[in-house]
Amino acid sequence: MLQVPYLRENTEKALSSLAKRNKDFSATVESIISVDESRRKLQNELDNLLAESNKISKIIGDLFKEGKREEADGMKARTTEIKEECKGVETNLSQLEEELKQLLYLVPNVPHESVVFGKGAEENEVVYSSGDITALGESKLPHWELCEKHKLIDFELGVKITGAGFPVYIGKGARLQRALINFFLEEAMKAGYTEHQVPHLVNEASGYGTGQLPDKEGQMYHVGVDDLYLIPTAEVPLTNLYRDVLLKEEQLPIKLTGYTPCFRREAGSYGKDVRGLNRLHQFDKVEIVQLSKQEDSYALLEDMVNHVKGLLNKLELPFRILRLCGGDMGFTSSLTFDFEVYSAAQERWLEVSSTSNFETFQANRLKCRYKGADGKTQLVHTLNGSALALPRIVAALLENHQDENGVRIPQALVPYCGFERI
RNA sequence: GGAAAGGUGGGUGAGUGGCUGAAACCAACAGUUUGCUAAACUGUCGUACGGGAAACUGUACCGGGGGUUCGAAUCCCCCCCUUUCCGCCA
The missing domain is CATH 1.10.287.40 (Serine-tRNA synthetase, tRNA binding domain)
Known part of the structure; x- marks a missing residue:
């Protein structure tokens, strides 16, 4: 606000x-x-x-x-x-x-000066790209077929016990999930973020604190009897840890990370774009969050972007970074960088991370402030980013690293997986 | 789910309807002292919205919402939350 x-x-x-x-x-x-x-x-x-x-x-x-x-x-x-x-x-x-x-x-947040006018996703600017588009042979398969072939994920089983968009991960598919979560958490920890295990359900006040309410009420699962919401991202509980808090300047920046499942109703999205892992109602994500002094926030946003870059490089995936144009940017954000990984088999870019500076927009509702050296109390700046969301990373890993013998696990991930190939 | 006790400033915690925006202590900040640190001492120190160039000043806020009263942190009603005990349970 x-x-x-x-x-x-x-x-x-x-x-x-x-x-x-x-x-x-x-x-x-x-x-x-x-x-x-x-x-x-x-x-x-x-x-x-x-x-x-x-x-x-x-x-x-x-x-x-x-x-x-x-x-x-x-x-x-x-x-x-x-x-x-x-x-x-x-x-x-x-x-x-x-x-x-x-x-x-x-009224949404005021865009940063570097944000350009734009009507929608087509007008986002590519500000960075890394890695070559993987060349795959004729036998290339999309991830949903690879999942079936190697018995990694059973989408049908998920439909039976819950519904579409709730996959069941099996065997090496499940272990890969676990490995990625650990890899992301370890990397975040090395970068100075403190790991938190937070509740997966939040109350109404938390929903308002980070701006999911009232704007995106329909996007969250709501548990009516207890009036609680399933979190759509760890951003909600992590950022709300500092709701109604008065910090001291020297405590900043505060760097938080956490793994949580994320629940999104995604009402109204169907079709081929949401096939397989491309769009789910439940998925896993490691989130990074920072609270900062006003004057530091853009430098810290840069740090967060670099952190995500590092992850994608270690996973040996070709990706690009977009600076979102005004028309595509989220309601609460001042400046957002989206990370997209190229999926060679689907021949399309998949969004795997969104890293944003919210300036004081969230802090104003959160009432998260700090006392500066001059004794004045002011709002913090809040930032967050996915580092990273799993499903599309899994899709991209499977699709880009497939060969005639199966799928190769990138070196950085092998210690976490315990296997080198699928 | 049943019973009880509580919710007061950054923190701990007093508070008899008017002298209480709120004692005291801790923390923080400034200063005195000091070879340095510490200690001690002195002073300052809540938030929000207004007015004012400023000094300063008005109002509101003691979990939330109503009510009684000329006047409420204090009395009454409703709600929310926390803690403890019991029940159930990974």
Whole structure:
């Protein structure tokens, strides 16, 4: 959620940046500013009424002590009057506050200056690419066929016990999952991230904290009886560890990592793009999260991008990095880099990581702040990235490293797997 | 699921309807002392929204929401959460 004073003082700048999202927010922002102005006016009115009432109450108290009971009783009339007036003002005020909140929920984060205008995914900029597109022979197979051939994943079984999008990993397929999770966690640990095992269900407040609520309510599985949500990413519990927290400057940056399964309803997506491992309702992911001082966040974003680069290089996968254009960027993000791995057998790019700086957008709702050297309290910047999500990595590994004898496991992963080939 | 006890500032924790935005202690910050560190001493020290160039100042906030009262952290009602005991259980 953006901060009203920011919008008020930087209206032009905010609007021109927001326009990069290929949507016009000027009407909403204008409403925010004008509603807030009315709000402040009413607040002032109320404050003055209350100030008067407080003053009178104090005098009455003093009169009572002096035993001037009648004089005191005489003053009560005015406070009753004030109370009536306050009621009206309060009602209007809370209405305006609610209105303001709803309006603020509509405005996404202001894109970073490096973000370009764009309507959608086609306009994302490739800012880096690494590795050659793997040349595969005629016998190349997509991962879903490789999975069947080598008995790594049984999609049908998953359908039976749960439904589509809930695969069952078997044998070397299961061990590969475990190996990847451990590999990613170890690498994150070496890079200074502290591993956390967090709950896989979160409450409503956490959903609001990181911005999944109210914007993406339908994307999360909701456990009605207990009013809890299954996490769509470890970002939610990890970042919310620092909800309502006042940090000291020297504690920053805070670097967190964790493995969790992720649950996404993915309502409305069907077809060939979601075949096999390309899109699932449940998948595994290792997430990295940072909380930082405002002035450091973009350097740290760079570090996170480099960390993910390192992982993909060790897995010997060809990939590219995209800087998302305004139209394709998530609601809460200021700047996002997507990582895509080329899948030679499917002949398409698969998104395997999304690494973003949210600046103060999440921190504002989270109320995660720190006290700077100057004694001033300010919001932290939050960042996160997938490092990495498993299913498409598995797809890419299987497809890119297949040969006539099966599938080769990249060297870096062998110690974690315990086998060199599938 | 049943019973009981609790929820107060960055932390611990007092708090009799008005002198309580809130004692005390810890932490933090500034200073004095000191060869350095430590200790000791002195002072400062909550958050949010307003007004003001500033000093300063108004209001709100003691889990959340209502109510009683001229006046509520304090009394009443509802809700939420935590802890402990019992039950169930990996």
